[in-house]
Amino acid sequence: MLSRPHTSELSPMYNAHWSDDDDTYTVIPSGYRLPTPLNTIHHNWMDPNNHQNSLLQHYMKHVLPIQFSHAEGSIDIIVWTLIHSSNTAREAACLLADLHLRSTTQSGSIGYNTPEDRDVYRHAQRAMKPVTEGDAFASLCMVSYLRFSGGQWRWQAFLDGACRFSLALLEGKHTSPASALMSCTESMRFIIKTSMWFDVLASATQIRRPMFEVLHSLYDPSGIALVDGRPELSMMDVMGCDTNIVIALAEIAGLAYWKEARSRTGSLSVPELVRRGQRIEAILNNTNVNNHSHGAETEKSRRRRLTSDVFRSSALVYLHSVLSGDHPLCPEILYNVTETIKCLGRTEDVGTARHVVRSVVFSICVCGCLTDDPAFRGYFLQLLQELQMETVGNCALVCDLMRRVWTSREGGTPVDWRVVMREILLV
Template identity: 45%
Template sequence: MSSTSWLPNGGGAASAYQPATSSQYLAPPNPAVESSFSPLYSTNYADEPEDSTPPTGPLIPASVNGYEMIPMIPYEQTDLVHHYLSQVLPIQYLLADSSIYNFMFKLLQTSPSARDAACTLSALHMQCVRLPSRSNNNELVTIFRRVQESLSTRRSYTEGDAMAGLHLVSSFLFSGGRGSWATYLNIASQYVDSMLNNPRFYGPEDVLKNCSESTRFIIKTTMWFDVLASVTTLQIPRFLETYRLLFGRNTAYIDDPVSTAPEFSMLPVMGCENHIVLAIAEISNLAHWKESQKRRGCLSVPQLVERGIDIEQKYLLPVQNAYPPPEAQGPMTAADAEVAARRRLTNDIFRASARVYLHTVLSGDYPLCPEIVSGVTETIDALRRVPTHLPSVSRGVVRSVVFAICICGCLTDDHRQRSFLLKLLETQQGDSVGNLSEVRALMEQVWARRDSGQDRPVNWRDVMRESQRDLLLLV
């Protein structure tokens, strides 16, 4: 499936979204013992992956007065919402802990735009896994048009709108990672910008410390997408100054509470420590500066190298005891401990691949550059520690480090390393959603170009743009 095949042609306006009346919502007579979902909530999707398990935890209020009006799910969307929570959310944010289900469900109840966007993603997933009962492209297009029109008429965005934007970014990621994802990332970014500049807070630390869990998740996720999007767009990350304020401390990952407290750490959300997030953002900023200086004919290579080495020494050198201690992460179940282990592994992969990214900026796309060879080798050594014999674990790691796999794949001429990366991607080939197939195709195009002995060095971004105009989001 192409990345845009499910989109309405031309993105024309659809019929306006009509708010559901109370009679259109499910109203169980005894909410204390019955779900707010329809009977479809317990539908068994026999054709779905066996390792997909429904969420656990208090998704629905445990006790509500039978006659009290509560935010409900429109009946016609209950099966899509159920499918989203039980089948899509577990693969959408692979490193998040179980608390995500609670606030995500609340947003689905209270925000029509967030619910429509989640239903768009859910319908797309049903189409990708070819569920006979729900692979309806017309339904998918109708819901997408409705949420698209709803968001396009806003002058400002709510938390639910921001989550809708992130859901729609995920829909592009699920179908290959190309398309107009930047439009919807911008919606989430505008909401984050409004929160960071809200006069009720004295700065980004205060925002993250005192906002709701759902808002905190939206802010961190949007920041992460912003940083990784900058790798392919070669633009300065939108929130670079915020990253510097939050993550640019000398004690950024050992004693600093801004790093170790869950409210401030990117590790629990994206599997990447704060200083490495900042490093990738700074490298993108440096890449943008380099290109602008080259266009003006005034690039200073000594200044470029000096700035690059400063980034590497501040943020990318291995540090002993870099991870926050378990007690700093709060009470942990066995499942949470497993997720924490995955995060540590993904963090090692991100740190090593960020060094590869940095040295491509400093030296160009030369696979034989010693620093690039070293970074690729270190990244692949970390990837070899991924337990591919445990699918639930390997999926969480491999699909979280698409950026690392792509940049290292494009920057190696070692056929053993190439073969290893291809086999690693093949371990995930059973999944019918995601952008790994696009990453593989890009790597193979780069290899073919380089192996032909022409056009050295081969700039992987140029190959990406030549093969298709839409940029590939490496998330």
């Protein structure tokens, strides 16, 4: 019997607090205190009206911890600065907060409603072609808005805008993308990494190459960049996923695209497909997996480690579906679906297990689509259904699409889960 999916509560609400005795802080419109180094841009900050101020408070306390649950503690100051120095960022954050407020008054689940008739959405459309960090952050907020509300395809224009903005910096005047990432501002680094992550997962369902082909040069698959202790190059502190696993996911998406293109022209070489797949599998197999917690690690680092383990095992499911086809009885697929469930099970004794489940909708979807085991299917469905009841998200849509895959496969014909999932962003 599978254990019951997680029932832990939401993460503690965001609460920015600095000592009132410290004179080096400046009070800004909403009452939060910001360090002195930020005072230099104080004159550019917006003074939101009361309604916006209320929405921004709600965003910081309730939405941001859901939107970027694995990000470092500095994310609060990064975001607070962006939404007070950029109209576009502030309006997008308000839109997200409003969505979350409406969801909490409708039993935790809302249907998708196109917000095109809203002035704030028209303003946020500027984020499709960002020219500032604030615009780029607004793009990512709009991706989250459309994902949380169940919007399909509409998020792609916003994601493309954030990716183009990020790539322009990475491919600019610096000697290498890695040096660009290490020397840029902390807020820009966060925007680049988040755009990169969304792009990799979008490429998986859309069967395309990731826009961030610079991943090859940003990160060394041997792990040298991480061994050298360069947190600026790590994805773990942004999305809770080991950098090498992100590389592998991007490589798998590229391999799926290559296979489909070669199959269409009748030029697919199966031995070459296998060779490429083995190189990706080696990256995943060489990535450390720690099944036990460390006494010194924090709650956040534990969540990241567990989340990364789930991504690793589900990435192997994804890889073997590309190599062998979408066959649930393929030994490698069956084994790694089981491993993914074991990884999810290891989070059940963690008070913040919901953080892990919320982060791995992609993993649950891939494994759910590629299992015919009724107990496994029920487990994945219950995880998503409980998560949907807790907060906004596209979990209900993912459940429906998984069921569509299962129904289509009842006749014995393999079903490409990526075709069925093509219209949604699984993050």
